[in-house]
Amino acid sequence: MEMLGLYPNWFEPVVGSGWVVGIISTIHVLASHTSVGAALFFAYLSVIAYRQNRPELLDYIKKYGLFLLIFSYVIGSITGPGIWFSTTVASPRGISALIHSFVWKWATEWVFFVIEVVGVYLLVYLAGKVNQRTHMRMAILFGIVSYATMLSIVGILSFMMGPGMEKWFETGGFLNGFYGANTFAHLAMRTTFMFTMTAVVGGIVAASIKDPIFKADMVRRLAILGIVSSMLGTLMLQWYLTTIPEQAHLVMQNRLPEYFKPAMISVLVGTAVYFLVTYIRPRMLSSALAGIMTILILIFGLWPEEVARESIRKPFVAGQYVYSNQVISRDVEGMNIQSEIPLIEEKGFLKTLAFLPDHLRDVTPDNVLEVGHALAVTTCSNCHSLTNTGIRPLQNYFGGNTDISAIKTYLKGALATGNTLYMPKIPLQDQEAEALAVYIANMTDKKVVEQYKTEKSAIVSQQNTAHKNEAMQGGQL
Amino acid sequence: MNLETLYALRDVAGVPSHPLIFLILGVLTFALHMLAVQVMLGAAGLTLWGALSQDEHKRRLANTMLRTAKVGVSVAVVLGVAPLLFVQVLYDPFWYTSNVLSAWWVIGFIILLTIGYLLMYVFYGKNHDLTQAKTQCPGSMIASIALLLVVGFIMHVLTQQMLSPEKWVEWYAPNGTLDPSGKGIHDFNLFRFGFFISMSLVSISAWLLAYRRYISQKKSTDQAYLSFVKNLASKLGLMGAVITIIFAAGWVLTLADNHANSIPTFFVFIGMLTVVGVALLPKLLKDTNSILTSYGVFGMAAVALILIAIARELFRWNILFGGFGYNPLEYTVNFDGYSTALFFATFILVGGTSLAYLLTIAWKAGQSEGVYTPSATVDGMGKLAVWTAGLWVIHWFAVGFWVWLT
Numbered sequence: 001m002e003m004l005g006l007y008p009n010w011f012e013p014v015v016g017s018g019w020v021v022g023i024i025s026t027i028h029v030l031a032s033h034t035s036v037g038a039a040l041f042f043a044y045l046s047v048i049a050y051r052q053n054r055p056e057l058l059d060y061i062k063k064y065g066l067f068l069l070i071f072s073y074v075i076g077s078i079t080g081p082g083i084w085f086s087t088t089v090a091s092p093r094g095i096s097a098l099i100h101s102f103v104w105k106w107a108t109e110w111v112f113f114v115i116e117v118v119g120v121y122l123l124v125y126l127a128g129k130v131n132q133r134t135h136m137r138m139a140i141l142f143g144i145v146s147y148a149t150m151l152s153i154v155g156i157l158s159f160m161m162g163p164g165m166e167k168w169f170e171t172g173g174f175l176n177g178f179y180g181a182n183t184f185a186h187l188a189m190r191t192t193f194m195f196t197m198t199a200v201v202g203g204i205v206a207a208s209i210k211d212p213i214f215k216a217d218m219v220r221r222l223a224i225l226g227i228v229s230s231m232l233g234t235l236m237l238q239w240y241l242t243t244i245p246e247q248a249h250l251v252m253q254n255r256l257p258e259y260f261k262p263a264m265i266s267v268l269v270g271t272a273v274y275f276l277v278t279y280i281r282p283r284m285l286s287s288a289l290a291g292i293m294t295i296l297i298l299i300f301g302l303w304p305e306e307v308a309r310e311s312i313r314k315p316f317v318a319g320q321y322v323y324s325n326q327v328i329s330r331d332v333e334g335m336n337i338q339s340e341i342p343l344i345e346e347k348g349f350l351k352t353l354a355f356l357p358d359h360l361r362d363v364t365p366d367n368v369l370e371v372g373h374a375l376a377v378t379t380c381s382n383c384h385s386l387t388n389t390g391i392r393p394l395q396n397y398f399g400g401n402t403d404i405s406a407i408k409t410y411l412k413g414a415l416a417t418g419n420t421l422y423m424p425k426i427p428l429q430d431q432e433a434e435a436l437a438v439y440i441a442n443m444t445d446k447k448v449v450e451q452y453k454t455e456k457s458a459i460v461s462q463q464n465t466a467h468k469n470e471a472m473q474g475g476q477l
Numbered sequence: 478m479n480l481e482t483l484y485a486l487r488d489v490a491g492v493p494s495h496p497l498i499f500l501i502l503g504v505l506t507f508a509l510h511m512l513a514v515q516v517m518l519g520a521a522g523l524t525l526w527g528a529l530s531q532d533e534h535k536r537r538l539a540n541t542m543l544r545t546a547k548v549g550v551s552v553a554v555v556l557g558v559a560p561l562l563f564v565q566v567l568y569d570p571f572w573y574t575s576n577v578l579s580a581w582w583v584i585g586f587i588i589l590l591t592i593g594y595l596l597m598y599v600f601y602g603k604n605h606d607l608t609q610a611k612t613q614c615p616g617s618m619i620a621s622i623a624l625l626l627v628v629g630f631i632m633h634v635l636t637q638q639m640l641s642p643e644k645w646v647e648w649y650a651p652n653g654t655l656d657p658s659g660k661g662i663h664d665f666n667l668f669r670f671g672f673f674i675s676m677s678l679v680s681i682s683a684w685l686l687a688y689r690r691y692i693s694q695k696k697s698t699d700q701a702y703l704s705f706v707k708n709l710a711s712k713l714g715l716m717g718a719v720i721t722i723i724f725a726a727g728w729v730l731t732l733a734d735n736h737a738n739s740i741p742t743f744f745v746f747i748g749m750l751t752v753v754g755v756a757l758l759p760k761l762l763k764d765t766n767s768i769l770t771s772y773g774v775f776g777m778a779a780v781a782l783i784l785i786a787i788a789r790e791l792f793r794w795n796i797l798f799g800g801f802g803y804n805p806l807e808y809t810v811n812f813d814g815y816s817t818a819l820f821f822a823t824f825i826l827v828g829g830t831s832l833a834y835l836l837t838i839a840w841k842a843g844q845s846e847g848v849y850t851p852s853a854t855v856d857g858m859g860k861l862a863v864w865t866a867g868l869w870v871i872h873w874f875a876v877g878f879w880v881w882l883t
């Protein structure tokens with residue numbers, strides 16, 4: 001029997017597995033982008049320190065570096081593989097698709113990570129213990145390899161939205177998957193915003209500088225970096241939006257939460273005002289204020305951005321061929337990938353799921369709710385919470401409807417045919433659609449399943465009686 | 478779980494190079510990762526041991542070991558990324574299933590590791606110089622070590638669960654009822670876990686010998702402290718070897734029936750022999766501060782771990798191929814020459830030049846009194862490293878624009 005390559009599912013009932021990934025990713029983006037931006041900023045400062053003989057700049061690098069050791073090299077370096085771990089349990093085939101196409105790029109990035117870790121410790125602990133020229137050279141090397149980590153990952157992140165070049169579907173290959181207009185726009189956007197984060201987080205350290213003249217100098221440098229990068233970042237965001245697939249635009253217009261636009265505008269305006277004020281009045285900057293600004297950017301800037309990026313690539317999770325519910329949705333000739341949709345259309349989910357107990361492979365009135373639950377976990381729970389809380393609760397999409405027949409009609413009409421724009425095609429067999437409909441209706445009213453069983457038992461009983469009567473009549477004849 | 482299903486779980490994109498390359502890299506990087514983990518755990522243990530003592534030498538050692546442990550966690554984490562990558566490439570059906578079945582523990586791994594590492598920094602923040610001041614907040618270090626052991630145990634569980642595909646459906650749906658909560662821990666072997674943890678004693682003893690040699694090059698280092706480090710390393714090595722052998726024996730004796738025939742006897746034997754060698758070599762050779770009995774012993778500890786990593790891989794191979802017919806070397810190959818060459822070129826050229834430069838600076842600066850000024854040769858290494866890394870970035874854009882525009 002042919003089987004689907006679907007893994008077991010992890011269902012987290014409170015916030016949903018998607019949000020667990022989102023929380024870890026958002027924290028990682030803040031820590032890692034700050035780190036890369038800071039590495040380039042360190043290189044710039046160390047060149048000035050060397051050329052103008054300003055050792056106090058090295059002190060600042062040391063202080064910011066020490067802060068980064070915890071902020072980026074504890075939290076950032078753990079949440080990095082943490083994203084792998086969380087996506088592994090939330091979307092194993094999504095991460096697997098990225099790993100298998102880009103394993104060498106990730107391995108290349110790992111080389112840079114190793115250099116980066118060695119580099120940051122040396123920059124911090126050897127400041128003042130090696131001559132300035134050597135420190136400058138180490139800072140430049142550190143800056144280049146840190147940026148190389150971003151260059152290594154950005155094409156993989158872009159592939160989540162879709163392959164760089166459309167011809168990848170026909171030709172396959174690393175280069176056509178990695179590079180494309182979206183990759184460069186994405187890089188430009190991340191590069192500019194990473195400097196904004198560097199400037200905000202750098203303020204936490206700059207605020208603690210005792211010498212008022214040096215403090216003003218550093219705060220103003222950071223403010224200029226922040227103003228320029230956030231303005232450029234806004235432009236790069238516009239460029240980025242021109243490179244996403246048309247479908248993503250439709251999802252953006254229709255499915256993004258209402259708070260998304262106001263949140264992004266508020267963050268950009270707020271950031272510009274914050275840097276203008278700190279430029280004009282550098283002495284008023286305190287570590288607490290910079291810390292609060294960092295948290296505000298995390299909550300109102302990065303979190304909506306990560307949620308939006310996750311939402312607008314629906315119904316896919318990677319490469320426009322892996323559905324968010326992990327099913328392979330299309331053929332990719334260049335990689336010898338075959339869609340799983342024909343197999344599901346022919347045999348259904350229940351006959352082809354590897355991790356389904358055998359007694360759930362056929363739907364009966366007694367197991368209908370259990371089967372419905374299994375199907376909901378498999379086909380829906382990656383994007384829809386099966387409880388009242390968490391990400392996009394499933395029952396909210398049916399408006400409290402408990403009409404099994406109506407729900408089944410929707411499932412068969414809109415989902416099984418793939419006619420809903422941002423939803424995967426879910427070709428449920430008739431019995432599967434009915435089981436899922438019972439489960440969805442029962443989420444609103446727990447009596448539904450009992451009524452269903454009673455009705456089904458009555459039908460079966462009537463059928464049995466009819467069969468008996470027919471048999472008796474046959475016997476009399 | 479039959480072979481057809483295991484193969485169905487494999488990634489449909491295949492792999493971009495021959496699977497054997499990933500297998501070899503997986504083994505080597507796992508050994509490196511474990512070496513870093515063991516040195517870090519050993520250093521953390523010695524930090525606590527010294528910090529809770531009044532003895533001057535113990536406190537001095539604790540002071541250094543705290544810094545070693547702190548950097549050690551970073552190194553262990555970054556080196557751990559590589560075997561984590563390669564296990565996903567070839568053993569994806571096993572790794573992903575095992576992870577999903579214990580999903581909350583996987584998420585817990587991230588949280589507990591972060592807290593454990595931060596607690597180590599808390600201890601460091603409270604105890605910048607253990608040689609001068611009383612120990613503050615030892616609980617943070619105790620909790621840190623405990624959490625690091627817990628995360629090690631979680632990794633052990635995930636690895637162990639990979640080896641029993643025949644139990645997966647029952648673990649996912651106990652008694653036929655689906656349980657997608659990911660809260661369960663389904664399989665572990667405390668002897669196997671204890672084996673890798675107890676080897677920390679052997680690895681840290683080798684590290685101490687190297688450390689002793691390194692600081693002995695400084696004129697200011699006193700002989701009494703050097704003797705203390707040597708004696709301690711000697712004791713830890715012997716004790717570690719004995720405990721590791723006991724755990725290894727326990728691991729072999731407690732294997733499940735269907736795993737018992739999968740032990741790669743030859744590699745286990747020479748691996749353990751090398752562990753014993755690490756413990757005994759400094760005793761057997763008279764000059765205990767030669768390069769051979771210091772850095773050489775640490776190199777030997779690395780070799781021991783490579784041999785054990787090979788044995789571990791063969792053990793997994795024997796179970797999954799012998800028991801289920803799963804052959805990682807039959808993974809579909811969609812060969813990609815560019816990305817394959819890119820990794821090896823980056824590893825050798827950028828990694829080689831950058832690490833050679835940075836580690837040379839670290840080594841020499843550590844042994845210098847006052848401000849270190851590199852020689853012209855070392856400066857040249859620096860220029861080469863910067864240029865090589867810079868050319869890599871230029872190449873990234875050049876190739877990218879070429880692909881995009883053509």
